[in-house]
Amino acid sequence: MKLAMKYVILYVNDFEQSMRFYRDILGLPVKMEAGTYVEFDTGATTLSINTRESVNELLGLGLTADVPAASSFEVGFVVEDVAAVIEELRGQQVPIVREPVTKPWGQTVAYITDPDGHFIEICTAVG
Template sequence: MVKFGYTILYVADVTKAISFYENAFGFERKFITPENDYGELNTGATTISFASKGLAATNLPNGFIESSPENKPFAIELGFVTDQVAEVTEQAKKAGAVVVMEPKQKPWGQIVAYIRDTDGFLVEICTPAH
């Protein structure tokens, strides 16, 4: 059986990225390596992890496309579910996120907002889909 265990975001500064997610969403850090090149958050069933771009480069010798707030986001997003979309979006903004789309109700009733984190990754903040 295969289980989805974690998503790893390649970031410039692991400690800074983890601090953003703690402040923006209230997640708690699970750990950061002594070298500060890898860390994880307690986020529920699936873990969000962070690896420094330097560590990622050792695993991917042919390189990778780096996320940046200056460029368009990748065609992927992290999705966080909450009943308090507007409040969480505002808290993320206070923590340094850029709001891409303010909370908006979709035709099927779900409320959805989009932000970009401090490394430029796209995050959806939404109510549960029914």
């Protein structure tokens, strides 16, 4: 079996707030939008958002606003200069969870959160 990651969908509480965060603050281009579902162009893998309410109506998954699943995974974005990106995001009042640090393997990483508390790693490429 060969699996290929094509997309990740984040379930959010406030569509407009999340849309502004990913489109306007992180600067991700919108590939497609349909109601409360939007896809952002991030390269080989698409990042999407949809409201928990819409997912419940369409799929019946039983998602609620108080589900702490946002802290059980992370989304990572590779950049050239982690410190510069973090400073730019700080200037836009994005919560910085972890300041940039260089790991023993040479990668620089920092963490922010989106409006729903999803962890986002801002990092340099490995190797």
